[in-house]
Amino acid sequence: MRIPKTFLLAAAATAALVAAACSPAPADQQAGGAATPGYLAVADPAVGAGGELDIQIPVDSGAASGLDPQLADVAVSWQLMSLVYDTLVTVGPDFTAQPALAQSWDTPDDTTYVFHLREGVTFSNGRAMTAQDVVGSLERLMAGQGVWRAQIGPVETVTAVDAQTVRVTLSTPYAPFLAALANTPAAVLPMKEVTDGSLDLTRTMLGTGPFVVESHRQDVSWTFTRHDGYWAEDKPGVDQVNITIAPQEQARIAALQNGSADLVALGNVDAPELLTGVRGATVGNQSTTDFYYLMLNSNAPGGKFADERVRKAINIAMDRDAIARTALNGLGKPTGVTPAGLPGSCDPAALPSATASIDEAKALLKAAGAEDLSFSLAVFSTEPAPVIAQVIQQQLGEIGVDVRIEQLDEGSWAGRVYGEVPATFDAAMSWFAGYASAGMVAQWWNPEKAVFNLGFMKPNPELNQVLDTAIATPEGQDRAGALRDLCTAVDEDAQMIPLVTRPALVGYRTDAVSPTLYENEGYGNLLRAIADYRLLTK
Structure with missing residues (x-):
């Protein structure tokens, strides 16, 4: 995937x-x-x-x-x-949830959302949108195989209270729920036509x-x-x-x-x-909120990155400020796993890798018996990715690591990175969409949930626990601390390493x-x- x-x-x-x-x-x-x-x-x-x-x-x-x-x-x-297609809510320029097909909503507690639907909404075939379309769309999303199912959260029930009201109940609190509803995969679909078979959504788009x-x-x-x-x-x-x-x-x-x-x-x-x-x-x-990141294959034959000390050394050696200045002309920003610019995001300058020294990175490589480390870095040819790879190559050279850049077209790159389980590449660079709530993209650091990275990333139960806590913690002082803990856990795991935001x-x-x-x-x-x-x- x-x-x-x-x-x-x-x-x-x-x-x-x-x-x-x-x-x-x-x-x-x-x-x-x-x-x-x-x-x-x-x-x-x-x-x-x-x-x-x-x-x-x-x-x-x-x-x-x-x-x-x-x-x-x-x-x-x-x-x-x-x-x-329209969604129940959208996001404003400050990433707050704004009305869309739902003109308002209530949250009587941390696990209940009551959406009051906008009147006068029709699909482009002329049929009025109903509460049943909303209910059916969310139930279909949760039962389906789309990647967004993992982001929509722990939805327990979706019910039509009346013709213009829908209640969603979660099994546990989930802070990004409204943000997840704001993306196109959570759009309201014409479920009457989908259910009676008169519409094939894979061939025809029909929305509000x-x-x-x-x-x-x-x-x-x-x-x-x-x-x-x-x-x-x-x-x-x-x-x-x-x-x-x-x-x-x-x-x-x-x-x-x-x-x-x-x-x-x-x-x-x-x-x-x-x-x-x-x-x-x-x-x-x-x-x-998109950001580039480096993948270090912990499952590759030969085990170059199976030792977390080697991964931590690579992480320490990378100067994200220099990457942003040199490769992105100053348009990107250093980031942790909570994308820079989102409310509640952690400070990347305070992460363990940012506060450690080059000498500490060299010592980690020596302790791991990897002083002569060399590896191949797979990167797609679309700019500015090759320039970012060159900066990484130079920075890792400062700790004695030899990086060979393997530049590929996007199709070949995807086959190289995602085509085998376990994956055989050494390291690769890509980027994530960062979404609209600080903890959302971090869910891809759980490979059993993300699936796409099972070939090159080992599950980390401790990291998963920190992640689950962060996404369940509601807004407030406790959430800021939970997000900081999440950034630290991802930084120290160093299997997928956040770098800089993508303008x-x-x-x-x-x-x-x-x-x-x-x-x-x-x-x-x-x-x-x-x-x-x-x-x-x-």
Whole structure:
């Protein structure tokens, strides 16, 4: 099973693509030029609705496992499906739960959630959404095989109190529950049609969201048209969304320059500088909770990382600040397993690996009889991953460890890392989506729950206990301590080592589109507020 992660962006563009012109307005100034806290940009509601929005992104995973949102396990799928599907709650720019299909909710105790459903919501086939659709969707998610089943928590019962009210009871407290409901795999589905067999969710998307799918050509394009019966007043603000799959970053930058795209996803961390001075174009750096991490294979033949002293030495030797500065142009941040930027996240500078010295790392290698350690590091070729690997290579050289970088295309990399149990690679680098609650992503550190990493990670019962405590502890002073304990336990286990957060860059035409973009994003959803967008040219 592949772990949920956001889409990987394409290689760096060259400066030769950049044409000199007047500087555009900053990305955080929209709707009269006033910056709005928590947003890179806010759509101007005074601009009339209508028109076609043209977007370019690098990857299309829309048919990899079918179109069923409950089986979606990568963020590009969540992003595309969010145009069609709505969830009970969403997350605001500060990661707090906000109303969506549920206009409000009550929590009479730590294990009970009562959702009051919004009236007037219809699926795009015209049928009204009911409480039974909500109940059936959650029950189907819990009974299914999708990866999000592990994140939704210990749901015990889901019942329809009446036509507009749903009660969810958990078996134990679970702090990330609302955050887990805010992601696309937890969307409300048309369960009447699913149950009677008139709808195959793997082939057809049918939701309550702002758009419907007009056409889709795998790895080529998507076309979405407005859902005229959408429940949000005066939304969506555009009639059609055309999404082109453009794997080459140079092509996306060129489309932004010549105006053939209104908005593009970018991966080159130098893109803001490269596009400075291009008239009508701007690039916003959207902070994310995603983060890069290093996998040390504890199950590999030969046992290079079976000894925790070796793993700890590797962890100590890595300077996360230097990785962020050198490989990410200062756009990423050092992080522990609770993603930097999320409320309650621990301070990575206070972790045991950050407070230990290079001499201590060398002593650990000597005690483990691994003074001449050498290993191969598998890394996908998409930028900036190769640069991060080179920085790691240099840093580990300082403690006498020889790292050979094995750079692969993403498909070959995935086969190398996830294709065998037990896995045969030495070490590998990847990244996680960090989600919207500080303890959520840490659940993948339990390989018996995550499954995808059983090939290279040994279960750690002590770590699992700390993890279970952290996700069950409600908000408050005790939760902060539980999260710190979790960060420390992951740091000392050092089988999957968090490194730095992964920035997401979005370029758009300030003379063509007025978008709404969060300053911070937890689910890799560049298009989270697309229903708000307004086109300045029709």
